[in-house]
Amino acid sequence: MIENSEIMMMGITALVTVLLPFIFILVLRFKFKTRWLPILIGTLVFVVFALVLEQILHMIVLNPGVDGSVSLRDNSPWLFVLYGVLAAGIFEETGRLLAFLITKKWYKDIDSAISYGIGHGGIEAILVVGLAMVNSIIIAFMVNSGSPLLNDIPIPREELINSQAWYMYLLAIFERIIAMSLHIALSVIVFGAVMMKGKWYLYPLAILLHALANVTAAMMKAGLLTNPWLMYSGLIVVTAIVIFIAYRLIKNYQRDPLI
Template identity: 25%
Template sequence: MAGVIFGLLIGIIFPLVSLLYCLIKKHYFKPYFLGVSAFIISQMLLRLPLLQWLSVNVMAYNMFQVTQPFLFALVLGFSAGVFEEVARYIAMKYFMRNNQNWNDGIVFGMGHGGIEAVLFLGISVLASLFSPTMMLLHGTDYFMGGIERVFAILLHVGLSILVLKGASSGQIKYLVYAIFIHGMIDSFAGSIPLLITNSFSIIVIEGLLIITSVLLFAYCIQLRKNWSVVK
């Protein structure tokens, strides 16, 4: 039950509280909404349907997955980085002209990571409330999923600040950094189990997520000291 409660806290309650805060602090509603929209458009409406179409209609795509699993994991991971970070950049560059301060990056990341938490964790946890068996079987998974979502949200906050730095200062290199970091983290999920073929691979993957998200956010704190916006 503790796992279910923690999963609900991270997958449902946190995104809702964040949304309510942004509704009260009206200045932050636009970056939060755009963060949510950037994820939904880039992943749910573009990237995932494209990958599904390729898997059904393109034989070479499936052969590549089977014959080159490591490279396939890298390509898949970096495709997420390209789709999400470019969407982030477009939203910030062209729709956030009056919301390009450091704090706006945090709010954007909370929206982006929050909707991901709802879709990939929160909905499943809510469904378990109506199924005692599901709750019993997946309680530990929800707890671990909640921990993963905490650091995934922190990662999205860091990536959002990084991309916003590029959009607000006119330095495209920050977008490239974000694509690389995002791509590497996502590719770990598919490549590391190929290198470590036991349950320890999960610890390695989650450990790399935690280390990367914390270091990235620490770097973003340093960026705040010389934050500049080009109008």
């Protein structure tokens, strides 16, 4: 039996994460001009590079078993972490790079990088957390109603949803806010690599920073880290560094674009 209070927290989490891109637009519009086409491009690039191309590589390299087992993770957890963080960094930052190179002629101001980051991070929040919460709500109602549709699932009903403390749902929202801030800042860095003369090194730097931001999460997946607070701490520290670099680039770009 799934408590109604927990289902309500799932609903709140789903709603907030779906609205998160629009909240960022409202907050950032006082400083930057949001542009809808770059937002849509950021959304599309994330889907293509992170959800299609990267997943194809994962299927080839990781070759997960029917039961979800991954030999690389089980036998070489540190190599699994290295592969995971680099794959995410390379695919997503390369997607950003190509997007900015293709649209360079039409979008030359830093506002387009901010908008791209909102689209990139926003669709990730919706798909990774929002839809996951909606799926959990549906399963919770099915469990509570004793739906016969669950009879054929080879998993006990009580194990279909792992009950969590209420604050864990708030933590999921907070984590998405941090992740979106990271994506916006990384977009600014890659935008600088494309637009600012002599700043090509910002592209590999973005890959490295993206990889570092994912290290503690990858360690959790590999079983090398069990404390979620340490995982979030790692993400927050790296995100703060990335935001600082992006802030300096924005100031430099606004003062002297060097296009």
